[in-house]
Amino acid sequence: MSRSMPTRSVDTPRFRPTSEWFVMGRHRGVHSVQVGATAERTVDLLQALALHLDPSVDIQIVDARSGRRWQGAMCALPDVRAELERLRQGLAAYGGVEVSVYTPSDQLTLTAALQLVIYARTNRWAFLLEGAGLVERLAVPPPVWCPGSVPRFSVPSLTETLETTARHLGLEEATA
Numbered sequence: 001m002s003r004s005m006p007t008r009s010v011d012t013p014r015f016r017p018t019s020e021w022f023v024m025g026r027h028r029g030v031h032s033v034q035v036g037a038t039a040e041r042t043v044d045l046l047q048a049l050a051l052h053l054d055p056s057v058d059i060q061i062v063d064a065r066s067g068r069r070w071q072g073a074m075c076a077l078p079d080v081r082a083e084l085e086r087l088r089q090g091l092a093a094y095g096g097v098e099v100s101v102y103t104p105s106d107q108l109t110l111t112a113a114l115q116l117v118i119y120a121r122t123n124r125w126a127f128l129l130e131g132a133g134l135v136e137r138l139a140v141p142p143p144v145w146c147p148g149s150v151p152r153f154s155v156p157s158l159t160e161t162l163e164t165t166a167r168h169l170g171l172e173e174a175t176a
Contacts, residue, residue, distance in 0.1 A: 019036075019037065019038070020035075020036065020037040020038075020041060020133060020134045020135065021035070021036045021037075021134055021135050021136070021137045021141070022034065022035045022036070022126070022129045022134050022135075022136055022137070023036075023136070023137050023138070023139060023140050024123065024126055024136065026123075029121070030119055030120070030121065031118075031119070031120045031121070031122065031123045031125070032117065032118065032119050032120075033117070033118040033119075033120075033125050033126070033129065034115065034116075034117055034140055035115065035116035035117070035118070035129065035134065036115070036140070036141070037116075037134070039091075039092045039093075039095065039114045040092045042092075042110065042114050042115065042116045043084075043087075043088050043091045043092045043110065043114070044088070045116055045129075045132065046084060046099065046101075046108055046110045046116055047081055047084040047085060047088065048132065049108055049116075049118070049125070049128060049129075049132075050077065050080065050081055050084065050101050050108060051077075051081065052106075052124075052128060053077060053101065053102075053103050053106055053108070054077070054103045054105075055076070055077050056074045056075065056076060056077065056103075057074075057075055057077050057080055057101050057102060057103055058071070058072065058073045058074070058075065058101075058102050058103070059071065059072050059075055059080055059099070059100065059101050059102075059169065059171065060072075060098075060099075060100045060102075060174075061097065061098070061099050061100075061162060061165065061166065061171065062097065062098040062112070063096070063097055063159065063162055064096045064097065064098065064112040065096050065153075065154060065155070065159075066159065068162075068173060069173065069174040069175075070162075070165075070166040070171035070172065070173050070174065071171060071172060071174050072169055072170055072171040072172065075169050075170070075171075079168070079169060080101060080169065083165040083168055083169055084099070084101075086161060086164070086165060087099070087158075087161055087162070087165060090155065090157060090158035090161050091110065091114070091158075092114070094155045094158050095112055095113060095114045096112050096155070096158075097110075097112060097158070097162065098110065098111055098112045105120060105121045105122070106118070106119070106120045106121070106125075107119040107120070
């Protein structure tokens, strides 16, 4: 290697920008974090980051295909994480379901378009995301494609798993 050739940081990707990132924001004392990663990684991050919530959480699940909504309060975190694991494959493959797990201080939301959004009273999530290998960016990169707002096809296996999850966690079906 010649002296005139610039060296590259070990952390810098060679041919493309980092594909797993997060962008921090703050508005009226609430920190917000938008996470960008593959569908599978985003669903996995939801479950992994939920480990850092209080032992008792509230949860809301919205099926964008059917419009059905379930919610529950004071659910045991280990039970919620076990049900997220049950949903993992269907969520990553088909999307169309919004899952929010929250406490008085923190909220983790997997959107129907498979994006992870975090709202919190502290900025601790930045440290956890960096520890998970994500890179902080100053702004959300422009999208390469935009998914439709609501998936048009039904997924019976995912619908069945959502109903089982709601039953296992004792969630009530909410009316709009």
